Amino acid sequence: MSVKDSIYAAEQQVKDFTFDANVVEVFPDMIERSVPGYATIVSTLGKLAGKYAQPHTRLYDLGCSLGAVTLSMRRNLTQSGCEIVAIDNSQAMVERCRMHLQGFRSAVPVDVQLGDILDAKLENASVVAMNFTMQFIPPEQRHALLSRIFNALKPGGVLLLSEKLKGENADVDELLVDLHHDFKRANGYSELEISQKRTAIENVMRTDTLSTHIKRLQDVGFSQTQVWYQCFNFCSMVAIK
Numbered sequence: 001m002s003v004k005d006s007i008y009a010a011e012q013q014v015k016d017f018t019f020d021a022n023v024v025e026v027f028p029d030m031i032e033r034s035v036p037g038y039a040t041i042v043s044t045l046g047k048l049a050g051k052y053a054q055p056h057t058r059l060y061d062l063g064c065s066l067g068a069v070t071l072s073m074r075r076n077l078t079q080s081g082c083e084i085v086a087i088d089n090s091q092a093m094v095e096r097c098r099m100h101l102q103g104f105r106s107a108v109p110v111d112v113q114l115g116d117i118l119d120a121k122l123e124n125a126s127v128v129a130m131n132f133t134m135q136f137i138p139p140e141q142r143h144a145l146l147s148r149i150f151n152a153l154k155p156g157g158v159l160l161l162s163e164k165l166k167g168e169n170a171d172v173d174e175l176l177v178d179l180h181h182d183f184k185r186a187n188g189y190s191e192l193e194i195s196q197k198r199t200a201i202e203n204v205m206r207t208d209t210l211s212t213h214i215k216r217l218q219d220v221g222f223s224q225t226q227v228w229y230q231c232f233n234f235c236s237m238v239a240i241k
């Protein structure tokens with residue numbers, strides 16, 4: 001049973017958004033009502049991991065939150081000798097993620113680490129998933145992180161990158177934002193909740209355009225990038241080494 005997100009329901013002095021214990025409590029409901037296609041994206045990332053995982057390699061879930069992508073990848077893994085490494089720098093998330101994973105049995109080992117993905121050692125990877133995490137990394141650090149991910153991947157390995165996008169120009173950005181806000185309204189968020197949440201994430205979630213993402217992926221060396229999902233400003237890409 002998930003708890004309903006009412007964090008921004010009352011008028012308040014809005015602070016910068018953080019992944020604290022209050023957010024953890026409502027996170028499944030928050031993400032489901034805020035990200036169009038979240039369930040489809042998570043289940044498809046599992047399928048993609050199942051296709052691209054290589055025997056005796058690691059699969060990373062960077063910014064794992066409660067481990068939804070880890071679970072989905074684990075369900076689809078048939079290759080032998082794989083390990084999943086899930087990393088998040090929110091203590092509240094990591095604690096809840098560990099509890100959550102214990103609820104499901106599997107032969108695939110999962111190592112849930114509390115830490116900053118900017119410091120994490122990444123190696124011997126066939127699949128790296130970043131499901132709506134790059135957007136929280138300071139923009140000036142994104143290139144270096146992507147480059148480290150590329151270097152950690154085996155040839156034929158993949159990065160599964162989902163991001164909220166900034167529109168390529170002000171007009172289309174406004175259109176995508178309006179459509180997303182309609183989606184949130186339809187999922188029961190009030191005008192006040194929508195506007196206070198927008199303020200809360202303004203400084204901590206800096207989105208890039210799709211062309212910026214694709215160029216950065218190319219610059220660090222990925223040979224091919226394919227957008228496999230987009231609804232409004234929410235996008236998921238697969239980049240192949």
Ligand SMILES: Nc1ncnc2c1ncn2[C@@H]1O[C@H](C[S@+](CC[C@H]([NH3+])C(=O)[O-])CC(=O)[O-])[C@@H](O)[C@H]1O
Pocket residue numbers: 019031042062063064065066067068069087088089090093115116117118130131132133136137
């Ligand atoms: N530097 C960092 N190091 C480690 N973790 C970080 C860092 N910055 C942010 N995070 C973590 O990245 C996660 C982003 S949520 C991912 C959803 C999940 N992937 C899902 O498929 O359910 C996306 C969202 O809420 O929009 C949070 O748990 C942060 O603590």
Ligand SMILES: O=C(O)C(=O)Cc1ccccc1
Pocket residue numbers: 030031034035164197198201
């Ligand atoms: O809620 C929003 O408006 C979003 O853009 C997505 C989101 C979802 C969960 C945490 C932070 C941002």
